[in-house]
Amino acid sequence: MVSRVSEIVSTANCDPESASLTLRYRARWALPIDAPPIENAEIVVRDGRIIEVGHAGNGLVDQDFGEAVIIPGFVNVHAHLEYTVMRGLLEDMPFFPWIRLLTALKSHITPKEWLASALLGAWEMRSSGITTIGDACDGGFSLMALLMTGQSGIIYREVFGISPDEPIQEIVSSLQKKVASMTETVTQAGSDRIRIGISPHAPYTVRGELFEALGSFAKRYSLPQTIHLAESLAEEDLFQKGIGPFAEMFARRGIAWETPQLSPTRFLDACGAITPGTLAVHCVQVSQEDIALLKARGATVAHCPKSNGKLGSGFAPVRAMLNAGLAVGLGTDSVASNNNADMFEEMRSAVFTARARERDPMALTAEEALRLATLGGAEAMGMAQEIGSLTPGKRADFCVVNLSASHITPAEDNPVAALVFSARASDVIATFINGTVNRKSQEIEEAVSIMRMTRRKLRDALSLEQSKLEKMMTGTPRNA
Numbered sequence: 001m002v003s004r005v006s007e008i009v010s011t012a013n014c015d016p017e018s019a020s021l022t023l024r025y026r027a028r029w030a031l032p033i034d035a036p037p038i039e040n041a042e043i044v045v046r047d048g049r050i051i052e053v054g055h056a057g058n059g060l061v062d063q064d065f066g067e068a069v070i071i072p073g074f075v076n077v078h079a080h081l082e083y084t085v086m087r088g089l090l091e092d093m094p095f096f097p098w099i100r101l102l103t104a105l106k107s108h109i110t111p112k113e114w115l116a117s118a119l120l121g122a123w124e125m126r127s128s129g130i131t132t133i134g135d136a137c138d139g140g141f142s143l144m145a146l147l148m149t150g151q152s153g154i155i156y157r158e159v160f161g162i163s164p165d166e167p168i169q170e171i172v173s174s175l176q177k178k179v180a181s182m183t184e185t186v187t188q189a190g191s192d193r194i195r196i197g198i199s200p201h202a203p204y205t206v207r208g209e210l211f212e213a214l215g216s217f218a219k220r221y222s223l224p225q226t227i228h229l230a231e232s233l234a235e236e237d238l239f240q241k242g243i244g245p246f247a248e249m250f251a252r253r254g255i256a257w258e259t260p261q262l263s264p265t266r267f268l269d270a271c272g273a274i275t276p277g278t279l280a281v282h283c284v285q286v287s288q289e290d291i292a293l294l295k296a297r298g299a300t301v302a303h304c305p306k307s308n309g310k311l312g313s314g315f316a317p318v319r320a321m322l323n324a325g326l327a328v329g330l331g332t333d334s335v336a337s338n339n340n341a342d343m344f345e346e347m348r349s350a351v352f353t354a355r356a357r358e359r360d361p362m363a364l365t366a367e368e369a370l371r372l373a374t375l376g377g378a379e380a381m382g383m384a385q386e387i388g389s390l391t392p393g394k395r396a397d398f399c400v401v402n403l404s405a406s407h408i409t410p411a412e413d414n415p416v417a418a419l420v421f422s423a424r425a426s427d428v429i430a431t432f433i434n435g436t437v438n439r440k441s442q443e444i445e446e447a448v449s450i451m452r453m454t455r456r457k458l459r460d461a462l463s464l465e466q467s468k469l470e471k472m473m474t475g476t477p478r479n480a
């Protein structure tokens with residue numbers, strides 16, 4: 001495994017010779033997103049940018065993908081690459097023990113293991129057409145992973161602090177040091193594809209005064225921020241009524257809690273935490289007034305339908321958000337609550353949950369879902385000038401999806417429906433970033449074996465942590 005920035009740069013730059021050539025690719029379809037679908041399409045790239053997208057000519061091309069569709073690279077607006085090692089580990093449990101065990105297991109993982117975990121997550125995403133990621137990370141390893149795979153994105157450094165015992169000034173100055181170090185890493189790597197931001201974790205893990213301080217910190221240094229917001233009923237109950245598992249945990253830990261009697265969204269706004277460009281993640285428990293407030297403050301939304309479904313959180317009102325004019329993107333969240341990073345499944349889930357919620361087959365169309373997964377995500381992350389559509393001048397970040405597999409065929413007259421309702425991550429046959437495709441590296445193979453060992457260790461640690469949690473919640477140890 002590489003760990004120094006100088007080593008990372010050499011692995012991130014794939015195919016440097018081809019970067020300055022003019023390259024032409026052809027496929028049965030191209031879906032530019034900001035323009036109508038093109039049949040018999042050709043895309044021309046040079047210097048990492050899209051030069052032209054249109055109907056195929058008669059000249060030679062560098063590659064003809066045949067019965068396939070070229071689309072912009074997916075934008076996954078909310079992930080936790082570092083948690084890849086937790087895939088399938090915390091299953092079939094309510095939200096509160098799920099998040100407590102996830103937090104407890106973190107202490108059993110070494111830096112080398114965190115990097116392997118983040119790298120495998122980034123590679124899974126790159127292989128399945130995701131070229132940009134909004135990642136919330138606690139250890140900074142996602143940044144190293146993205147520098148190695150070449151993907152772009154915003155790495156939001158997480159910050160926690162619910163207990164008044166932790167002085168605000170210390171938390172902010174520690175965060176400032178971490179952000180400075182990550183920014184320096186990006187500069188040293190010479191990357192113009194990654195920004196550093198902050199992620200005050202959630203209203204139930206960050207207290208009001210800390211939100212205020214972090215809001216001013218983000219504003220002072222023009223840092224983008226993302227916040228988990230209004231995800232579960234447990235969170236809503238804590239803020240509106242002062243009851244439920246979070247309130248009980250605060251009582252056990254001796255944390256004084258004054259119930260705001262506000263929705264989590266209104267509470268955050270009262271703390272000045274919802275600033276222009278704040279990416280609010282989940283927003284399942286939001287009223288029409290909360291949605292209007294998010295829009296008025298210039299916030300954007302990360303919609304994570306699969307994660308919300310898996311954790312039984314509910315359906316976010318995505319139709320109402322789009323009607324209100326909010327910029328919304330799709331997020332896979334971590335594979336601890338998903339269990340993969342497949343944007344096709346995410347698009348399908350967005351459509352199905354919106355239609356089921358509204359009891360209306362027109363509540364979200366396939367075309368809208370594809371837009372959420374690409375240009376919508378770019379808008380939600382403030383990156384639409386650079387990515388999200390096949391537009392001349394934008395970065396040559398795109399993927400090619402095979403349309404000839406038996407579970408997709410026939411797809412020739414409706415490639416959008418084929419992508420949203422039939423395709424899956426394994427149908428992606430190539431992912432281009434800056435106009436080049438990169439190959440699986442030795443580091444990825446090494447990361448797989450590191451993760452297997454880490455996983456065995458975590459499986460043992462899980463029994464211990466479950467027993468501690470049960471003791472804390474009931475006073476009786478598990479298996480006692």
Ligand SMILES: [Zn+2]
Pocket residue numbers: 078079080136228281333334
């Ligand atoms: Zn999350």
